[in-house]
Amino acid sequence: MNPYIFGAILPLLVTLLVRNASRGPKRRGLPVDVAGDPGLALRNHRFESPVRSAWEGVATLAELFEAACKAHAARLLLGTRALVAREVDARSFEKLHLGEYRWLSYAAVFDVVSAFASGLAYIGHLREERVAIFADTRQEWFMALQGCFRRNVTVVTIYASLGEEALCYSLNETEVTTVICGQKELRTLLNISGQLDSVKRVICLDDDIPSNASAIAFDWIITSFAEVERLGRENPVDADLPLSADVAVIMYTSGSTGLPKGVMMTHGNVLATLSAVMTIVPDIGTKDVYLAYLPMAHILELAAENLMAAVGVPIGYGSPLTLTDTSNKIKRGTKGDATALRPTLMAAVPAILDRVRDGVFKKVNAAGGLPKKLFHLAYARRLQAINGSWFGAWGLEKALWNFLVFRKVRAILGGRIRFILCGGAPLSGDTQKFINICLGAPIGQGYGLTETCAGGTFSDVDDTSVGRVGPPLPCSYIKLIDWPEGGYLTNDSPMPRGEIVIGGPNVTLGYFKNEEKTKELYKVDERGMRWFYTGDVGRFHPDGCLEIIDRKKDIVKLQHGEYVSLGKVEAALIVSPFVDNIMVHADPFHSYCVALVVGSQSTLEEWASEQGISDVSFSELCEKEETVKEVHASLVKEGKEARLEKFEIPAKIKLLSDPWTPETGLVTAALKLKREAIKKTFDGELSKLYAS
Numbered sequence: 001m002n003p004y005i006f007g008a009i010l011p012l013l014v015t016l017l018v019r020n021a022s023r024g025p026k027r028r029g030l031p032v033d034v035a036g037d038p039g040l041a042l043r044n045h046r047f048e049s050p051v052r053s054a055w056e057g058v059a060t061l062a063e064l065f066e067a068a069c070k071a072h073a074a075r076l077l078l079g080t081r082a083l084v085a086r087e088v089d090a091r092s093f094e095k096l097h098l099g100e101y102r103w104l105s106y107a108a109v110f111d112v113v114s115a116f117a118s119g120l121a122y123i124g125h126l127r128e129e130r131v132a133i134f135a136d137t138r139q140e141w142f143m144a145l146q147g148c149f150r151r152n153v154t155v156v157t158i159y160a161s162l163g164e165e166a167l168c169y170s171l172n173e174t175e176v177t178t179v180i181c182g183q184k185e186l187r188t189l190l191n192i193s194g195q196l197d198s199v200k201r202v203i204c205l206d207d208d209i210p211s212n213a214s215a216i217a218f219d220w221i222i223t224s225f226a227e228v229e230r231l232g233r234e235n236p237v238d239a240d241l242p243l244s245a246d247v248a249v250i251m252y253t254s255g256s257t258g259l260p261k262g263v264m265m266t267h268g269n270v271l272a273t274l275s276a277v278m279t280i281v282p283d284i285g286t287k288d289v290y291l292a293y294l295p296m297a298h299i300l301e302l303a304a305e306n307l308m309a310a311v312g313v314p315i316g317y318g319s320p321l322t323l324t325d326t327s328n329k330i331k332r333g334t335k336g337d338a339t340a341l342r343p344t345l346m347a348a349v350p351a352i353l354d355r356v357r358d359g360v361f362k363k364v365n366a367a368g369g370l371p372k373k374l375f376h377l378a379y380a381r382r383l384q385a386i387n388g389s390w391f392g393a394w395g396l397e398k399a400l401w402n403f404l405v406f407r408k409v410r411a412i413l414g415g416r417i418r419f420i421l422c423g424g425a426p427l428s429g430d431t432q433k434f435i436n437i438c439l440g441a442p443i444g445q446g447y448g449l450t451e452t453c454a455g456g457t458f459s460d461v462d463d464t465s466v467g468r469v470g471p472p473l474p475c476s477y478i479k480l481i482d483w484p485e486g487g488y489l490t491n492d493s494p495m496p497r498g499e500i501v502i503g504g505p506n507v508t509l510g511y512f513k514n515e516e517k518t519k520e521l522y523k524v525d526e527r528g529m530r531w532f533y534t535g536d537v538g539r540f541h542p543d544g545c546l547e548i549i550d551r552k553k554d555i556v557k558l559q560h561g562e563y564v565s566l567g568k569v570e571a572a573l574i575v576s577p578f579v580d581n582i583m584v585h586a587d588p589f590h591s592y593c594v595a596l597v598v599g600s601q602s603t604l605e606e607w608a609s610e611q612g613i614s615d616v617s618f619s620e621l622c623e624k625e626e627t628v629k630e631v632h633a634s635l636v637k638e639g640k641e642a643r644l645e646k647f648e649i650p651a652k653i654k655l656l657s658d659p660w661t662p663e664t665g666l667v668t669a670a671l672k673l674k675r676e677a678i679k680k681t682f683d684g685e686l687s688k689l690y691a692s
Contacts, residue, residue: 029471029544036525039481054275059244060267062149069110078139116147119232132156152242157297159669161662193217244268262512272505273455276475286312291343316341342414349424351671409438429466455506476504556586572642594689595650619657
């Protein structure tokens with residue numbers, strides 16, 4: 001640049017920088033006067049009172065869907081990939097060759113939904129009876145849900161990975177008379193048919209129903225989704241639409257602390273969350289494409305799909321095992337869901353994003369040489385930009401790195417992702433920065449619970465900070481109340497801290513047939529506002545954003561009085577490349593904690609090769625003393641970098657070779673740890689760690 005020109009504009013640049021600095025941080029959450037238990041409450045900075053509906057004249061999910069179908073009749077709504085071929089490889093793993101997406105328009109989907117609703121009535125399902133949907137995420141799941149809403153039938157949502165005991169408990173407790181399921185889930189139902197008290201009808205989403213099904217469950221009517229749709233077309237009935245206060249869904253929690261609890265959500269509850277999120281996602285609309293693969297039995301996915309349908313966004317279905325070109329079930333050389341769909345929007349839980357990050361780094365490090373050096377240089381430069389380096393932020397340099405390096409990473413998820421909605425668990429700062437840099441997409445990191453229809457907080461699109469979950473959503477008030485036993489108070493310095501309480505129209509009615517637990521965790525103040533006491537601990541930053549710092553149930557007091565926050569420690573240690581999953585365990589009768597660590601097979605086998613360790617299976621590798629020492633050293637290193645106290649870093653570990661999946665019953669469908677199940681399964685190993 002010409003020195004004279006630079007000299008002329010330098011004072012202007014300095015003035016702008018000083019002016020921006022003097023303004024201070026942008027206020028994203030503002031104080032609000034609320035009733036109920038004393039504490040510090042904030043609202044969204046753009047809305048003085050909680051949002052209930054963003055659509056004029058719309059008060060239910062059924063009305064919202066019908067209005068969307070009329071507004072976008074000719075546009076594409078639901079897409080599913082055709083199965084080209086199915087094969088089994090040499091290791092007996094199923095591999096799929098999937099074709100391009102086949103689409104249904106809004107008008108066609110509404111036609112199917114209306115026919116299914118009529119068919120449901122024709123086969124004898126009454127309005128006051130409940131339907132359960134027990135299946136993997138797919139377009140028929142969505143259409144069945146909307147069909148039930150048109151008959152004002154309450155839907156019980158059940159994870160496809162739920163075990164038989166919890167499944168039986170959920171169906172009997174809600175007295176479900178009709179179950180909608182896939183072929184795989186039908187087999188599970190048949191196994192427990194003798195234990196189900198109220199089931200009369202089963203609607204299989206697949207046409208291929210096992211021939212012996214009716215013989216096993218002789219008193220059930222078993223038919224297909226297509227047959228119910230056909231019967232409805234031939235015998236149409238008028239819609240019986242719900243009211244805002246009617247229960248739309250009884251959503252069973254994933255059961256991380258025992259048997260699942262059924263959360264009762266009204267149409268108004270869910271609509272409030274959809275209305276709030278719509279104001280946060282930038283320019284969401286018909287130019288977008290959404291990739292659906294998370295369980296629809298999880299409120300994050302159910303809310304996301306209903307919002308996408310409401311604003312004209314096509315929804316393409318996939319699965320976690322077929323998501324990318326290198327996913328476990330995708331035949332080598334064929335496209336994964338993201339490559340075939342090329343979405344612009346997707347929802348994710350942290351575990352999925354962690355795996356994307358780990359997979360990229362492993363591939364880069366394995367490549368070595370110039371590609372590895374170039375990637376790490378580009379990553380470091382972009383990280384400097386995010387952290388505030390002026391020169392690293394220059395647009396030309398950013399464009400160069402995107403073209404040379406990061407476009408290959410972006411291609412993993414189709415190359416067009418512009419926004420990711422993340423929730424379900426805390427997202428690590430490292431993963432958040434990775435997504436921002438490599439995918440070039442902001443992450444809308446949210447905090448909410450099933451009990452609040454996923455509503456709570458949501459980070460603004462222009463907020464690049466890490467470790468926070470944003471200000472209150474427009475549908476919610478967020479309040480912190482003192483928790484003296486844990487040492488968290490709203491007058492703490494430098495930031496107020498306390499238990500997080502969420503209030504607003506998105507707060508659900510309570511737990512089905514569990515009045516005691518409902519009274520314990522839900523309260524209505526003198527102004528009629530419903531509040532849910534989350535059990536999570538947070539703090540408010542000066543700009544009004546929330547940070548989750550603890551959970552009341554996860555805190556254990558050690559022998560000498562020190563407190564260990566298990567979740568906080570696990571979040572710090574799971575970033576170790578040797579770790580696929582980890583559960584920290586603390587015992588009040590000991591002065592240290594221990595950990596069960598599921599080893600990362602690819603990283604450990606690569607390390608073993610470098611050490612000259614060969615001719616051993618992965619399970620044998622995890623038993624070797626030198627392997628355990630290496631993994632433990634890595635945990636100590638990560639713990640020190642995260643500034644954990646010495647007593648917080650596990651003194652001993654047990655290295656495990658078998659992964660924890662929802663099918664094993666050790667993690668939920670949202671991949672959260674089921675602590676009690678893990679402790680029960682590995683009771684012997686934990687005892688040995690403390691005894692040694």
